[in-house]
Amino acid sequence: MKVLLIAIISLLCHLAFGQEGRSTVGDSPFARVESRRMGEGRIVIRQSPAVEQMMGHYIRNNRNMPGVEGYRIQLYSGTGAQARQEAQEVRTKLLSQFPDERVLVEYNAPFWRVRVGSFRHKHEALPLLKKVRDIFPNSYVVREPAIRLDDFNRN
Template sequence: MKQILSLVLLLLVKAGFGQSDSLVVYKDPRIDQLVRKQAEINEFTTREARRNVSGFRIQVINTTDRNAAISAKTRVYKLFPELKAYLMYQSPYFRLRVGNFKTRKEAEEYQRQLAREFKNNVYIVNDVIEVDPTDSLMQEQ
């Protein structure tokens, strides 16, 4: 019995050392497509994150009257077509903010002009603004 057990153990040990050291991996070609797609998604999401930075906007109106806010937005677009207007609703108020200013000094120039057109409180607020990522690339060169 001991001899049979020894023989079986010897064969198992021999079989364990008899394996080759090479390993062959077969890769599905769709994995490369998935990697490229994930890289595109990562680029898009980081590009979007680079578009939004801290800056300033000018708050033109803060009212509970939706029609007044919409007419103010229309008036801003007529008077200052270069400025982008953002109409936000935070119950019960409609707020109209304009511009994407990186510095407060840029915003102050437009604030004076807007204050002449809109007699209510027109003031500068800190906000997350939209910037064009290609602008920052051009400035670095």
Template sequence: MKRISCIIFLLFLLISGGGISAQISSEKVTTIFDDLQEPGFRKGQVIVNQSSAIRNLVGARMYGENVEKTDTETFLKVQGFRTQVFSGNNQRKSKDEAFRKEKEIKEMFPDVPTYVTYTAPFWKLRVGDFRSHEEAYHMMRLLMEAFPSYGKEMYIVREEIKIPLN
């Protein structure tokens, strides 16, 4: 039953492929399909038959609503990791502590982005925009060495991060 529903879904995608659109630049983009058509590529001959809609999508960037633009930069929002340095629920004291720790971290690591957020009732300080858990863990180890007193509160969190596109 699953096999039949998968085949029907794939047929639907092929039939409705005409509705797919992408922004295509005027310059020629070489794709894997073009490389496969060149003679002498490996030892055999490969013939690729697919609709032009699929060919146009290969290599095209389709960001949609995952792009955030500011006056100077454009960011891609994706799932990633950050190092959480602080979390507190004392309304006034936690806010001041989060911003104090952010300032200290900015002085030691000026190139690493920091984020102070308030999600009732917690003030949180998170550091970095990392694609992998390993990168976030490495930053956490650096922060623990630089600020040993913060160490017991630190851990890695999965969160939507911003990757600069410029």
């Protein structure tokens, strides 16, 4: 009886944990593709375990990132005693002309920066840059390493 019980437990463990390196159906794209639903065919993916581990590593790294790379338009960057006040004045001036735009005033020692917009691709920022340059002729597009998906400009 003990042998039968051990065999059943071993079989269940093998079924539950037998696919090394695989995540649950919700985590692994491979497991999602291979999972079967009623009325669907069966897909079997054969590849090196290293490919699956690399994909898992890529997924985990992306989940830990606070956002995605994108672009903003930088209007002002300054240092010194008056830089904070100047940044706020730039923000106010921009919002008076473009009230629907999201303006960010950031402090990253020793710089105060004023940036506007959130764009996934650089070419999406160019129409706004053209309009903003009438007021701020020295403005330019900058790459932003982590923009939240909620922040992107919708056209």
